[in-house]
Amino acid sequence: MKKKYSEILNYLDELLPNPHCELHYFNDYSLLIAVMLSAQTTDARVNIVTKELFTKYPNLEALKEANFNDLKDIVHSLGNYTKKAFNIKEIARILVDNYDGIVPKEREILETLPGIGRKTVNVYYAEYLKIPAIAVDTHVERVCKRLKLVPAKASVLEIEKTLMKNILEEQWGRRHLQLVLFGRYYCQAKNPSCQECQLKDICYFYKKKGKKN
Ligand code: SF4
Structure with missing residues (x-):
């Protein structure tokens, strides 16, 4: 599992080196x-x-x-x-x-x-x-399940706990943002960009369904 995480996280660093919250706010x-x-x-x-x-x-x-x-x-x-x-x-x-x-x-x-x-x-x-935390939204949930980081029936709380266990605490906020943005712009619910994705080899979703895309 550790190898799988490092492969995913390295790819996210490559794809999204400077992730940021896309909501505008002033306080x-x-x-x-x-x-x-x-x-x-x-x-x-x-x-x-x-x-x-x-x-x-x-x-x-x-x-x-x-x-x-x-x-x-x-x-x-x-x-x-x-x-x-x-x-x-x-x-x-x-x-x-x-x-x-x-x-x-x-x-x-x-x-x-x-x-x-x-x-x-x-x-x-x-x-x-800037308190370490991992928010699991629909994008994070989808990506984690497609990559089989968690079982298909895992709850959002179970996903959060699994990610917290496998990712260094000081990286939680940054990794959350990367997973959100990856789900939003690459691994979309409909028509994910599987052909260009470097996680194809370890992606359960791709192995099952993506090859015909
Ligand atoms: S191969 Fe496709 S489904 Fe799998 S992580 Fe990449 S974009 Fe998502």
């Missing part, structure tokens, strides 16, 4: 809200929406007092917009009322905020606080 809460909004949509779409959102409502107080229907209109293109608009207002309210407008660092507190789960906290930790 703690703007990242937290952007990650929450990114569920079931693309970062590019979220960036368009957050530009309008944070221009119109430039601080947490303004978001807390925002007109709910206006928030729904702003986030409409992201899908699940009623829930997402509610989450924005509620996150702003809780942060202003209970935490002096500062995003708390404790996972137990963060995960009580509406729309914020383990994956979002992991992204926030790795990206904003």
Whole structure:
């Protein structure tokens, strides 16, 4: 397994030497809200929406007092917009009322905020606080399962734990980003770029299905 990991990680370094978070943000809460909004949509779409959102409502107080229907209109293109608009207002309210407008660092507190789960906290930790964490999103899950780093039925938590066990802690944030970007731009759900991929020889998905692509 170690050899397999080093082959994959070396290839990711070659392909994505400077991975970075593609969500735009300017402080703690703007990242937290952007990650929450990114569920079931693309970062590019979220960036368009957050530009309008944070221009119109430039601080947490303004978001807390925002007109709910206006928030729904702003986030409409992201899908699940009623829930997402509610989450924005509620996150702003809780942060202003209970935490002096500062995003708390404790996972137990963060995960009580509406729309914020383990994956979002992991992204926030790795990206904003630089606390080592591996967020498993749909891209990371797909890549790990195609490469058989985890069993096909592994849960996201099992995937996270497997990656944490096999990757050096100081690399968690960077490897998460590389896996996300690899899944987003190379190993896509539909029509992955298998012919050019140097992981073909160790890829379970390719061996089973990719050869006919
Ligand atoms: S061979 Fe295809 S399916 Fe396998 S990791 Fe590469 S791009 Fe993904």
